[in-house]
Amino acid sequence: MLFSSFRSLMTVGRRRASAYLLLPALISLGAIACAFLPPPPPPPQPTSAPPVSNLPTNTVAVESPAATAIVPTNAPESGLPPAFSKFLSNVTVSLEGDFILLKSNGLPPHGSPYFPHGDSLYEAYTDPDFKPNPSTIEAQNIVLQIPLHPQMATNHAMTPMGPIGMALDGIPFFNQYAANHQPATRESVGFDQYGGHPQQQGMYHYHVEPYYLTGLNGKDSLVGFLLDGFPVYGPEENGQPVTNDDLDAYHGHTHPTADYPEGIYHYHITAAMPWISGDEFYGIVGKVVSPGRP
Numbered sequence: 001m002l003f004s005s006f007r008s009l010m011t012v013g014r015r016r017a018s019a020y021l022l023l024p025a026l027i028s029l030g031a032i033a034c035a036f037l038p039p040p041p042p043p044p045q046p047t048s049a050p051p052v053s054n055l056p057t058n059t060v061a062v063e064s065p066a067a068t069a070i071v072p073t074n075a076p077e078s079g080l081p082p083a084f085s086k087f088l089s090n091v092t093v094s095l096e097g098d099f100i101l102l103k104s105n106g107l108p109p110h111g112s113p114y115f116p117h118g119d120s121l122y123e124a125y126t127d128p129d130f131k132p133n134p135s136t137i138e139a140q141n142i143v144l145q146i147p148l149h150p151q152m153a154t155n156h157a158m159t160p161m162g163p164i165g166m167a168l169d170g171i172p173f174f175n176q177y178a179a180n181h182q183p184a185t186r187e188s189v190g191f192d193q194y195g196g197h198p199q200q201q202g203m204y205h206y207h208v209e210p211y212y213l214t215g216l217n218g219k220d221s222l223v224g225f226l227l228d229g230f231p232v233y234g235p236e237e238n239g240q241p242v243t244n245d246d247l248d249a250y251h252g253h254t255h256p257t258a259d260y261p262e263g264i265y266h267y268h269i270t271a272a273m274p275w276i277s278g279d280e281f282y283g284i285v286g287k288v289v290s291p292g293r294p
Protein backbone atom coordinates (compact mmCIF):
# COMPACT_ATOMS: atom_id res chain seq x y z
CA MET A 1 0.00 0.00 0.00
CA LEU A 2 2.67 2.45 1.11
CA PHE A 3 4.96 1.25 -1.62
CA SER A 4 2.38 1.71 -4.32
CA SER A 5 1.59 5.26 -3.17
CA PHE A 6 5.30 5.99 -3.21
CA ARG A 7 5.52 4.60 -6.70
CA SER A 8 2.63 6.71 -7.93
CA LEU A 9 4.31 9.77 -6.39
CA MET A 10 7.46 8.91 -8.33
CA THR A 11 5.43 8.57 -11.51
CA VAL A 12 3.87 11.98 -10.94
CA GLY A 13 7.33 13.38 -10.31
CA ARG A 14 8.61 11.93 -13.56
CA ARG A 15 5.61 13.23 -15.48
CA ARG A 16 6.18 16.64 -14.02
CA ALA A 17 9.84 16.54 -15.07
CA SER A 18 8.95 15.70 -18.64
CA ALA A 19 6.27 18.41 -18.59
CA TYR A 20 8.98 20.95 -17.80
CA LEU A 21 10.95 19.78 -20.80
CA LEU A 22 7.89 19.90 -23.05
CA LEU A 23 6.63 23.25 -21.77
CA PRO A 24 8.53 25.61 -24.12
CA ALA A 25 7.53 23.46 -27.09
CA LEU A 26 3.89 23.42 -26.01
CA ILE A 27 3.86 27.18 -25.50
CA SER A 28 5.12 27.85 -29.01
CA LEU A 29 2.66 25.31 -30.44
CA GLY A 30 -0.08 27.01 -28.43
CA ALA A 31 0.90 30.38 -29.82
CA ILE A 32 0.61 29.01 -33.36
CA ALA A 33 -2.72 27.34 -32.61
CA CYS A 34 -4.05 30.54 -31.01
CA ALA A 35 -3.30 32.49 -34.14
CA PHE A 36 -5.91 30.41 -35.97
CA LEU A 37 -8.50 30.28 -33.23
CA PRO A 38 -11.17 32.89 -32.48
CA PRO A 39 -10.50 34.89 -29.32
CA PRO A 40 -11.72 33.19 -26.14
CA PRO A 41 -15.12 34.32 -24.87
CA PRO A 42 -14.98 36.99 -22.16
CA PRO A 43 -15.06 35.63 -18.62
CA PRO A 44 -18.58 35.34 -17.18
CA GLN A 45 -19.73 38.47 -15.39
CA PRO A 46 -20.94 38.07 -11.81
CA THR A 47 -24.72 38.20 -11.75
CA SER A 48 -24.94 39.84 -8.37
CA ALA A 49 -23.15 42.61 -6.57
CA PRO A 50 -19.83 41.67 -4.96
CA PRO A 51 -20.20 40.14 -1.51
CA VAL A 52 -20.19 42.63 1.27
CA SER A 53 -19.62 42.02 4.90
CA ASN A 54 -22.90 42.81 6.58
CA LEU A 55 -22.28 41.41 10.01
CA PRO A 56 -23.05 43.72 12.90
CA THR A 57 -19.87 45.45 14.01
CA ASN A 58 -19.92 43.84 17.43
CA THR A 59 -19.39 40.33 16.06
CA VAL A 60 -16.13 38.59 15.41
CA ALA A 61 -17.20 36.06 12.78
CA VAL A 62 -15.70 38.19 10.00
CA GLU A 63 -13.90 35.26 8.43
CA SER A 64 -16.98 33.09 8.11
CA PRO A 65 -17.41 32.10 4.44
CA ALA A 66 -21.21 32.03 4.60
CA ALA A 67 -21.39 35.52 6.05
CA THR A 68 -19.26 36.97 3.26
CA ALA A 69 -21.29 35.10 0.63
CA ILE A 70 -24.54 36.77 1.66
CA VAL A 71 -25.59 39.73 -0.41
CA PRO A 72 -28.20 41.96 1.22
CA THR A 73 -30.57 41.99 -1.72
CA ASN A 74 -32.34 39.23 -3.56
CA ALA A 75 -32.84 40.02 -7.23
CA PRO A 76 -36.60 40.67 -7.44
CA GLU A 77 -38.44 38.49 -9.89
CA SER A 78 -40.97 40.37 -11.99
CA GLY A 79 -44.39 40.32 -10.37
CA LEU A 80 -43.07 40.11 -6.82
CA PRO A 81 -43.86 42.98 -4.47
CA PRO A 82 -40.72 45.14 -4.04
CA ALA A 83 -40.46 44.26 -0.33
CA PHE A 84 -39.48 40.72 -1.31
CA SER A 85 -36.22 42.01 -2.77
CA LYS A 86 -35.14 42.49 0.85
CA PHE A 87 -34.63 38.77 1.40
CA LEU A 88 -30.93 38.00 1.61
CA SER A 89 -29.49 36.03 -1.27
CA ASN A 90 -29.47 32.74 0.67
CA VAL A 91 -33.27 32.69 0.28
CA THR A 92 -34.86 31.73 -3.03
CA VAL A 93 -37.99 33.78 -3.68
CA SER A 94 -40.22 32.80 -6.57
CA LEU A 95 -43.71 33.45 -7.80
CA GLU A 96 -46.08 30.55 -8.36
CA GLY A 97 -49.55 31.64 -9.39
CA ASP A 98 -51.11 33.52 -6.50
CA PHE A 99 -48.41 32.37 -4.11
CA ILE A 100 -44.84 33.27 -3.29
CA LEU A 101 -42.46 30.42 -2.52
CA LEU A 102 -39.72 31.06 0.02
CA LYS A 103 -36.96 28.44 0.08
CA SER A 104 -34.06 28.25 2.49
CA ASN A 105 -31.59 25.71 3.81
CA GLY A 106 -32.19 27.12 7.27
CA LEU A 107 -28.53 27.91 7.92
CA PRO A 108 -28.14 31.38 9.43
CA PRO A 109 -25.77 33.74 7.65
CA HIS A 110 -24.42 34.77 11.04
CA GLY A 111 -22.38 32.97 13.65
CA SER A 112 -23.85 30.99 16.51
CA PRO A 113 -22.64 28.97 19.49
CA TYR A 114 -24.99 26.28 18.12
CA PHE A 115 -22.71 25.55 15.16
CA PRO A 116 -20.37 22.68 15.94
CA HIS A 117 -17.07 23.70 17.54
CA GLY A 118 -14.56 24.08 14.73
CA ASP A 119 -17.18 25.12 12.19
CA SER A 120 -16.23 28.44 10.59
CA LEU A 121 -19.57 29.89 11.75
CA TYR A 122 -19.09 28.82 15.35
CA GLU A 123 -19.23 31.96 17.46
CA ALA A 124 -19.08 31.81 21.23
CA TYR A 125 -21.70 33.60 23.31
CA THR A 126 -20.32 34.61 26.66
CA ASP A 127 -23.46 35.96 28.34
CA PRO A 128 -23.34 34.41 31.83
CA ASP A 129 -27.09 33.73 31.71
CA PHE A 130 -26.87 31.80 28.42
CA LYS A 131 -27.78 28.13 28.89
CA PRO A 132 -27.46 26.42 25.50
CA ASN A 133 -29.71 23.52 24.65
CA PRO A 134 -27.98 20.29 23.53
CA SER A 135 -28.84 20.62 19.81
CA THR A 136 -26.57 21.81 17.00
CA ILE A 137 -27.60 23.62 13.81
CA GLU A 138 -28.21 21.36 10.81
CA ALA A 139 -29.13 22.20 7.22
CA GLN A 140 -32.83 21.95 6.43
CA ASN A 141 -35.08 22.08 3.43
CA ILE A 142 -37.56 24.79 4.29
CA VAL A 143 -40.19 25.75 1.72
CA LEU A 144 -43.03 28.10 2.64
CA GLN A 145 -45.88 29.04 0.34
CA ILE A 146 -47.42 32.38 1.23
CA PRO A 147 -50.21 34.35 -0.46
CA LEU A 148 -49.14 36.95 -3.02
CA HIS A 149 -52.20 39.03 -2.06
CA PRO A 150 -52.58 38.68 1.70
CA GLN A 151 -56.13 39.01 3.03
CA MET A 152 -57.69 39.18 6.44
CA ALA A 153 -59.23 35.84 7.44
CA THR A 154 -62.78 35.47 8.72
CA ASN A 155 -61.80 32.38 10.68
CA HIS A 156 -58.34 32.98 12.09
CA ALA A 157 -56.11 29.90 12.10
CA MET A 158 -53.99 29.07 15.12
CA THR A 159 -50.25 29.45 14.55
CA PRO A 160 -48.72 25.94 14.30
CA MET A 161 -45.64 24.50 15.94
CA GLY A 162 -42.67 24.69 13.57
CA PRO A 163 -42.29 27.49 11.02
CA ILE A 164 -44.93 30.25 11.15
CA GLY A 165 -43.02 32.45 8.71
CA MET A 166 -39.55 33.29 7.47
CA ALA A 167 -37.11 36.02 8.39
CA LEU A 168 -35.25 37.85 5.62
CA ASP A 169 -32.14 35.77 6.36
CA GLY A 170 -33.90 32.47 5.67
CA ILE A 171 -34.45 31.51 9.31
CA PRO A 172 -37.98 30.41 10.23
CA PHE A 173 -40.01 32.27 12.82
CA PHE A 174 -41.59 30.04 15.47
CA ASN A 175 -44.50 31.02 17.69
CA GLN A 176 -44.30 31.76 21.40
CA TYR A 177 -44.71 28.16 22.48
CA ALA A 178 -42.37 25.28 23.21
CA ALA A 179 -43.46 21.63 23.31
CA ASN A 180 -46.82 20.85 24.94
CA HIS A 181 -47.99 24.42 24.40
CA GLN A 182 -45.74 25.63 27.19
CA PRO A 183 -44.71 29.30 26.76
CA ALA A 184 -41.22 29.41 25.30
CA THR A 185 -40.15 31.87 28.00
CA ARG A 186 -38.25 29.12 29.80
CA GLU A 187 -36.34 28.37 26.60
CA SER A 188 -35.25 31.97 26.25
CA VAL A 189 -32.10 31.35 28.32
CA GLY A 190 -31.02 29.26 25.34
CA PHE A 191 -31.48 32.00 22.72
CA ASP A 192 -28.09 32.96 21.33
CA GLN A 193 -26.69 36.44 20.64
CA TYR A 194 -28.86 36.64 17.48
CA GLY A 195 -32.06 35.56 19.23
CA GLY A 196 -32.19 32.03 17.82
CA HIS A 197 -31.69 28.43 18.84
CA PRO A 198 -32.06 25.03 17.14
CA GLN A 199 -34.78 22.52 17.95
CA GLN A 200 -34.12 18.79 18.27
CA GLN A 201 -33.84 18.24 14.50
CA GLY A 202 -31.28 21.03 14.27
CA MET A 203 -33.68 23.57 12.76
CA TYR A 204 -32.47 26.98 13.87
CA HIS A 205 -35.33 29.43 14.47
CA TYR A 206 -36.32 32.74 16.04
CA HIS A 207 -39.08 33.20 18.63
CA VAL A 208 -37.95 36.78 19.27
CA GLU A 209 -36.36 39.75 17.49
CA PRO A 210 -33.84 38.60 14.86
CA TYR A 211 -30.98 40.78 16.09
CA TYR A 212 -28.82 40.09 13.06
CA LEU A 213 -31.43 41.68 10.78
CA THR A 214 -32.36 44.58 13.05
CA GLY A 215 -28.60 45.17 13.44
CA LEU A 216 -28.25 45.34 9.66
CA ASN A 217 -31.34 47.34 8.76
CA GLY A 218 -32.56 49.03 11.92
CA LYS A 219 -34.99 48.30 14.74
CA ASP A 220 -37.92 49.63 12.69
CA SER A 221 -37.15 47.63 9.56
CA LEU A 222 -38.95 44.84 7.75
CA VAL A 223 -37.61 41.54 9.14
CA GLY A 224 -39.70 38.92 7.32
CA PHE A 225 -43.15 37.53 6.54
CA LEU A 226 -45.58 35.19 8.26
CA LEU A 227 -47.39 32.34 6.53
CA ASP A 228 -50.39 34.57 5.82
CA GLY A 229 -48.18 36.79 3.64
CA PHE A 230 -48.30 39.80 5.96
CA PRO A 231 -44.97 41.49 6.74
CA VAL A 232 -43.25 41.50 10.12
CA TYR A 233 -41.48 44.61 11.37
CA GLY A 234 -38.95 45.17 14.14
CA PRO A 235 -39.67 46.38 17.67
CA GLU A 236 -39.55 50.13 17.05
CA GLU A 237 -41.55 52.68 15.12
CA ASN A 238 -40.68 56.39 14.80
CA GLY A 239 -37.84 55.84 17.24
CA GLN A 240 -40.17 54.47 19.94
CA PRO A 241 -40.53 50.88 21.14
CA VAL A 242 -43.71 49.17 19.98
CA THR A 243 -45.53 47.48 22.86
CA ASN A 244 -48.30 44.90 22.99
CA ASP A 245 -50.72 47.74 23.85
CA ASP A 246 -50.09 49.29 20.42
CA LEU A 247 -51.16 46.08 18.68
CA ASP A 248 -54.27 43.96 18.22
CA ALA A 249 -54.78 40.35 19.33
CA TYR A 250 -52.89 39.06 16.30
CA HIS A 251 -49.97 41.34 17.20
CA GLY A 252 -50.24 43.83 14.38
CA HIS A 253 -51.88 46.97 13.07
CA THR A 254 -52.36 48.81 9.77
CA HIS A 255 -50.61 51.93 8.48
CA PRO A 256 -48.23 52.89 5.66
CA THR A 257 -44.67 51.58 6.00
CA ALA A 258 -41.47 52.33 4.08
CA ASP A 259 -42.04 49.20 1.98
CA TYR A 260 -45.81 49.63 1.59
CA PRO A 261 -46.51 53.36 1.21
CA GLU A 262 -50.16 52.59 0.48
CA GLY A 263 -50.51 51.07 3.94
CA ILE A 264 -50.66 47.42 4.98
CA TYR A 265 -51.48 45.25 7.96
CA HIS A 266 -48.22 44.19 9.57
CA TYR A 267 -46.99 42.37 12.63
CA HIS A 268 -44.47 43.92 15.01
CA ILE A 269 -42.00 42.06 17.16
CA THR A 270 -42.13 43.21 20.76
CA ALA A 271 -39.72 42.71 23.64
CA ALA A 272 -42.53 41.09 25.67
CA MET A 273 -44.43 37.87 24.98
CA PRO A 274 -45.90 36.88 22.57
CA TRP A 275 -42.96 38.48 20.72
CA ILE A 276 -43.96 37.92 17.05
CA SER A 277 -47.63 37.01 16.67
CA GLY A 278 -50.72 36.31 18.73
CA ASP A 279 -52.14 32.80 19.08
CA GLU A 280 -53.80 33.18 15.67
CA PHE A 281 -52.80 34.56 12.30
CA TYR A 282 -54.47 37.75 11.12
CA GLY A 283 -54.72 36.61 7.50
CA ILE A 284 -55.58 33.56 5.42
CA VAL A 285 -52.56 31.29 5.75
CA GLY A 286 -50.49 29.69 3.02
CA LYS A 287 -48.69 26.50 3.93
CA VAL A 288 -45.46 24.95 5.06
CA VAL A 289 -44.56 22.88 2.00
CA SER A 290 -41.43 21.45 3.54
CA PRO A 291 -40.36 21.56 7.15
CA GLY A 292 -38.30 18.40 6.75
CA ARG A 293 -34.63 17.75 6.50
CA PRO A 294 -32.69 17.31 3.26
Ligand SMILES: [Zn+2]
Nearest residue numbers: 174187199207
Ligand atom coordinates in the same frame (compact mmCIF):
# COMPACT_ATOMS: atom_id res chain seq x y z
ZN1 LIG B 1 -37.59 27.24 19.99
Ligand SMILES: [Zn+2]
Nearest residue numbers: 237253266268
Ligand atom coordinates in the same frame (compact mmCIF):
# COMPACT_ATOMS: atom_id res chain seq x y z
ZN1 LIG C 1 -46.49 49.47 12.57
